[in-house]
Amino acid sequence: MTNKKEIKNICCIGAGYVGGPTMAVIADKCPHIQIDVVDLNNERISSWNNDDLNLLPIYEPGLAEIVGRCRGKNLHFSNLIEEKIGTADMVFISVNTPTKKKGIGAGKASDLKWVESCARQVAKFSKGYTIVVEKSTLPVRTAETIMSILYGSMSDKIHKNQTASFEVLSNPEFLAEGTAIKDLENPDRVLIGGANNDAMELLSEIYRNWVPKEKILKTNIWSSELAKLTANAFLAQRISSINSISALCEATGADIREVSRAIGSDTRIGSKFLDSGPGFGGSCFKKDILNLVYLAEYFGLPEVANFWEEVVNINHWHQHRISKLIVKKLLGTVVGKKICILGFAFKANTNDTRESSSITICKDLIDEGAILFIHDPQVSSAQIYSALEKKENYQIKEIKEQNDFLKYEGQWCFEENIYNCSEGADAIVVLTEWEEYSLIDWKDISKRMRKPSWVFDSRSIISQQEVIKANLNFWRIGDGTNI
Ligand code: NAD
Numbered sequence: 001m002t003n004k005k006e007i008k009n010i011c012c013i014g015a016g017y018v019g020g021p022t023m024a025v026i027a028d029k030c031p032h033i034q035i036d037v038v039d040l041n042n043e044r045i046s047s048w049n050n051d052d053l054n055l056l057p058i059y060e061p062g063l064a065e066i067v068g069r070c071r072g073k074n075l076h077f078s079n080l081i082e083e084k085i086g087t088a089d090m091v092f093i094s095v096n097t098p099t100k101k102k103g104i105g106a107g108k109a110s111d112l113k114w115v116e117s118c119a120r121q122v123a124k125f126s127k128g129y130t131i132v133v134e135k136s137t138l139p140v141r142t143a144e145t146i147m148s149i150l151y152g153s154m155s156d157k158i159h160k161n162q163t164a165s166f167e168v169l170s171n172p173e174f175l176a177e178g179t180a181i182k183d184l185e186n187p188d189r190v191l192i193g194g195a196n197n198d199a200m201e202l203l204s205e206i207y208r209n210w211v212p213k214e215k216i217l218k219t220n221i222w223s224s225e226l227a228k229l230t231a232n233a234f235l236a237q238r239i240s241s242i243n244s245i246s247a248l249c250e251a252t253g254a255d256i257r258e259v260s261r262a263i264g265s266d267t268r269i270g271s272k273f274l275d276s277g278p279g280f281g282g283s284c285f286k287k288d289i290l291n292l293v294y295l296a297e298y299f300g301l302p303e304v305a306n307f308w309e310e311v312v313n314i315n316h317w318h319q320h321r322i323s324k325l326i327v328k329k330l331l332g333t334v335v336g337k338k339i340c341i342l343g344f345a346f347k348a349n350t351n352d353t354r355e356s357s358s359i360t361i362c363k364d365l366i367d368e369g370a371i372l373f374i375h376d377p378q379v380s381s382a383q384i385y386s387a388l389e390k391k392e393n394y395q396i397k398e399i400k401e402q403n404d405f406l407k408y409e410g411q412w413c414f415e416e417n418i419y420n421c422s423e424g425a426d427a428i429v430v431l432t433e434w435e436e437y438s439l440i441d442w443k444d445i446s447k448r449m450r451k452p453s454w455v456f457d458s459r460s461i462i463s464q465q466e467v468i469k470a471n472l473n474f475w476r477i478g479d480g481t482n483i
């Protein structure tokens with residue numbers, strides 16, 4: 001039953017990397033809609049409400065300005081989950097869907113317990129006709145589960161003389177971290193999957209406030225759910241493809257930047273997502289591909305499952321390949337050697353470290369006995385501690401005698417200053433493409449490092465000429481021109 005003419009109140013469950021920025025942009029573009037973003041995590045909600053806009057829980061260029069404009073007007077952050085579901089015409093489910101750690105499908109299938117709990121809350125607290133929108137990335141056919149919970153609750157409500165009815169839509173999010181606001185303001189497309197045209201139209205109307213009509217695609221609900229997983233799988237596949245070729249470049253005298261440019265000029269291939277790096281990170285690529293692999297296995301398609309699983313396997317191999325070659329270049333051992341890690345976020349312009357290649361590479365180097373001084377302009381030492389599952393040792397900052405490093409093998413500390421970081425170091429490893437790393441004064445750094453010293457550039461952002469002029473050894477991803 002559709003009895004709404006327009007959406008006036010939105011409730012978004014989940015104030016994370018997707019819920020926060022997405023709702024901020026909708027609020028900015030639709031001043032006539034009241035938006036409540038709710039979350040179980042009180043600390044996160046307090047950060048969203050912090051007077052100091054530099055202390056929002058998510059660092060995303062342009063986000064603070066929008067939150068500053070809309071917060072308290074038509075954008076509100078709270079933990080009033082039940083109340084805000086009750087007043088909403090439309091509820092977005094934007095909660096986490098990580099890979100299951102145990103039970104059936106462990107290590108591959110998505111854990112849907114948070115999504116299910118949202119559906120149950122909506123079933124219990126919604127009033128009247130509510131459109132429920134899947135914003136989280138979900139396995140194809142999850143809408144069926146949500147519908148069965150919602151429709152199942154309708155008879156309960158009738159017994160209590162309450163009226164309730166629901167429509168479920170899929171509206172996956174394609175934003176990338178670091179460019180989230182740009183992506184939301186000017187999306188390549190908005191995808192809406194569903195069966196009820198009126199409900200789809202109501203959601204489409206919201207986006208039409210700033211997105212051209214022709215960019216709003218409508219599909220059936222299963223195509224929409226599957227298209228999101230497929231988009232991430234295709235993007236990740238490009239990165240694994242180019243990274244696998246980078247290893248071949250290093251072995252043959254080719255240069256991955258030249259190969260990327262040459263193949264990217266073919267309009268059928270296209271030039272985006274062809275930058276070889278330390279391997280893809282982020283909370284979604286690995287999780288979503290493994291979910292696809294699980295689905296393919298579940299539906300009896302092992303060849304399809306194996307094809308996509310290789311994308312993740314190559315990524316894993318590639319990350320370890322980098323750790324191994326660092327050890328090899330540093331004369332076969334890094335025990336007691338000081339290595340500066342530049343960048344811990346999984347990409348530039350975000351403070352997110354989930355599945356960052358820096359985690360794998362740092363863990364490998366720590367296991368080998370290196371002493372890591374880690375720098376990142378947006379990631380805190382507390383985040384690094386939690387990612388590495390190893391406490392920071394501040395004492396190593398006090399070491400003056402090079403030999404004393406040997407006593408502290410396998411330790412790490414956080415360092416805010418890149419130049420201090422390089423004092424007495426044997427190597428500098430660039431793992432995130434922060435712009436400030438491309439502006440480093442290598443002559444100054446060189447004076448501070450122990451010789452022979454190495455610079456490893458896994459992101460192709462360092463000037464080879466300047467590093468070599470500064471008398472430093474240089475390795476760069478996919479560069480076989482020095483063999
Ligand atoms: P996140 O972990 O940053 O945020 C999820 C939030 O949901 C958390 O704050 C958590 O406390 C809250 N939550 C969980 N269960 C809840 C409940 N029952 N009631 C209230 N709050 C609850 O996750 P995210 O990165 O925003 O991702 C959310 C979804 O969006 C995932 O499915 C992800 O795959 C998808 N996605 C993420 C991105 C991205 O760039 N991070 C992009 C596109 C899609």
Ligand code: UGA
Pocket residue numbers: 137173174175176177178232235239272273274275276277278279280281282283284285346347348
């Ligand atoms: C990715 C997709 O790009 C988004 O469309 C999608 O919405 C999102 O996942 C999601 O579902 O979570 P995100 O992970 O935020 O976005 O960032 P990307 O720009 O895709 O980068 C992912 C990883 O690939 C990063 O580690 C990045 O450094 C790496 N990458 C990217 C490369 O190594 N080379 C490239 O050319 C591009």
